[in-house]
Amino acid sequence: MASATEALSDAVLAIAAEHAVEPVLQKLVDAARELAGARYAAIGVPDGDGGFGRFITSGMSDELIASLGELPRQHGLLGAMLESPEPYRTADIRDDPRFRGWWPSTHPSMSSFLGVPIISGRGDIAGAFYLTDKEGAAEFSDADQGLIETFAAHAALALENARLHERSRELSIVEERNRLARELHDAVTQKLFGVVLAAESGAALLERDVDGAGTQLALVRDLAREAMEELRSVIVHLRPAALESQGLAEALAKHVEVLRRVHRRKIELEVDGEAPVAAAIEGDVFRIAQEALHNALRHARAERIDVALRCATDGIELT
Numbered sequence: 001m002a003s004a005t006e007a008l009s010d011a012v013l014a015i016a017a018e019h020a021v022e023p024v025l026q027k028l029v030d031a032a033r034e035l036a037g038a039r040y041a042a043i044g045v046p047d048g049d050g051g052f053g054r055f056i057t058s059g060m061s062d063e064l065i066a067s068l069g070e071l072p073r074q075h076g077l078l079g080a081m082l083e084s085p086e087p088y089r090t091a092d093i094r095d096d097p098r099f100r101g102w103w104p105s106t107h108p109s110m111s112s113f114l115g116v117p118i119i120s121g122r123g124d125i126a127g128a129f130y131l132t133d134k135e136g137a138a139e140f141s142d143a144d145q146g147l148i149e150t151f152a153a154h155a156a157l158a159l160e161n162a163r164l165h166e167r168s169r170e171l172s173i174v175e176e177r178n179r180l181a182r183e184l185h186d187a188v189t190q191k192l193f194g195v196v197l198a199a200e201s202g203a204a205l206l207e208r209d210v211d212g213a214g215t216q217l218a219l220v221r222d223l224a225r226e227a228m229e230e231l232r233s234v235i236v237h238l239r240p241a242a243l244e245s246q247g248l249a250e251a252l253a254k255h256v257e258v259l260r261r262v263h264r265r266k267i268e269l270e271v272d273g274e275a276p277v278a279a280a281i282e283g284d285v286f287r288i289a290q291e292a293l294h295n296a297l298r299h300a301r302a303e304r305i306d307v308a309l310r311c312a313t314d315g316i317e318l319t
Helices: 002-014 021-036 063-065 078-079 142-206 211-236 241-246 250-262 277-298
Strands: 038-046 052-059 088-090 113-119 125-134 266-272 304-312 315-318
Touching: 021 038, 021 052, 021 125, 021 315, 063 315, 078 113, 078 125, 078 315, 088 211, 113 142, 125 142, 142 211, 250 266, 250 277, 277 304
Parallel strands: 266 304
Antiparallel strands: 038 052, 038 125, 088 113, 113 125, 304 315
16 A cells, blocks of 8 residues: 555656646556556547546557558447546446457457546546556556546646646737837837937928938938838737648637636637638738737726637637
């Protein structure tokens, strides 16, 4: 018992210093596999839409993972562990009637199984541990289950801390972008405006006496005006990387996800149609959506925001 307690303590300490969600999940599943003496292990985090936002494995090679293809959906025993707070243990997973659905041909054969939900502090099921093939025994024991249940409580805290850190980082990025935009607008634009005024004043004083100087000052004035308009255009037309590489729908989805995490509001996005959209129009629509969401969050104090994007050959509709 002492060795199991020490192993649990070591596992908890190993994940305590990690803050990013993905590395935390990997350390959690590696530790769970070692604690239970399982050949294979996985940790699944639901995406709220019938699938897994993240499904991290331990005990499988990179080549084997790649051969399995897309992430599994929440079916059979995988889904059952996300529906009930009760753990489940069996000597042979293949005898369970819920053993069905996703099972690629390259997936290793598995028998003994231990599933333990990860319960958040609010009582929600935040994910689950899936452990298979007890090493050195025919099945997992009561002691194995108790150990993983205790570890799952620590895992819930580690996951919540990692998510809070991620939200804080996203908020910092949004605030930094806003700060840079304010500085560009308030400082640089005002300086350029001062240049225009100075050039106009100089032109008014000199144009009666020195034609050449007046011409040059007029040129400075024109160039400064052009620079000011160009700078304004740059500020307004900043395009997120996702807009360039993945298109309007994906860029808007990522923006909505960031706002949802940062503001903890219910923001739903519905996309209809896949008609191609010109780059200039994409940018305009994205900025309109950005501004509308900002106003709804800041001024309307809305608890729920629904965004609908329809892309058709006859035009784009954003509501």
